[in-house]
Amino acid sequence: MTGELILFGCLAALLAVSGLAVIVARRAIYSALALVVNFFGLAILYFTLGSQFLGIAQIVVYLGAIMVLFLFCIMLLQMSAEEALEEKAGLHIGAAVVLCVAFLAILWTQVLRVPTQTGTLAVDAQREALSTVEAIGSGLFTRWALPFEITSVLLLVGIVGSILLAKRRL
Numbered sequence: 001m002t003g004e005l006i007l008f009g010c011l012a013a014l015l016a017v018s019g020l021a022v023i024v025a026r027r028a029i030y031s032a033l034a035l036v037v038n039f040f041g042l043a044i045l046y047f048t049l050g051s052q053f054l055g056i057a058q059i060v061v062y063l064g065a066i067m068v069l070f071l072f073c074i075m076l077l078q079m080s081a082e083e084a085l086e087e088k089a090g091l092h093i094g095a096a097v098v099l100c101v102a103f104l105a106i107l108w109t110q111v112l113r114v115p116t117q118t119g120t121l122a123v124d125a126q127r128e129a130l131s132t133v134e135a136i137g138s139g140l141f142t143r144w145a146l147p148f149e150i151t152s153v154l155l156l157v158g159i160v161g162s163i164l165l166a167k168r169r170l
Contacts, residue, residue, distance in 0.1 A: 007048060014041045028074045032067065039063050053133045 018041060021034035039062045046055035140148055
């Protein structure tokens with residue numbers, strides 16, 4: 001066993017346990033803290049795969065911004081465990097079972113697939129070419145400049161719309 005495989009196994013176990021803790025935690029704050037651990041473990045996994053940009057983006061965007069938003073909403077709503085558990089199961093359990101079976105079937109097909117040596121080398125070369133911050137920045141400002149600008153305009157429209165809706169309520 002190589003060190004990378006051992007590290008991946010430890011990270012996979014950490015991600016699975018923290019993901020399960022997000023679901024089964026009785027209090028919303030414990031669920032949010034387990035989600036922080038999950039996001040941080042995912043960032044470490046990105047770093048081990050050689051994708052520095054995704055690892056840093058995971059930490060900055062999800063740990064920095066999204067989790068602050070989640071914690072702010074939890075504090076604002078002040079939900080207790082009894083209020084959060086009042087929702088009835090109904091169709092949720094059936095849908096969860098169907099989605100779990102579909103996920104496991106897809107996972108099983110990917111585990112059974114044996115990559116060829118040439119396919120693996122081509123994927124490794126492509127990953128090396130696209131995983132650095134320099135390659136992503138170069139592509140962002142040359143090849144994907146227009147979609148990037150369109151996305152920024154859409155986000156700006158959403159921000160302005162939310163401000164107008166909030167001012168109307170005041």
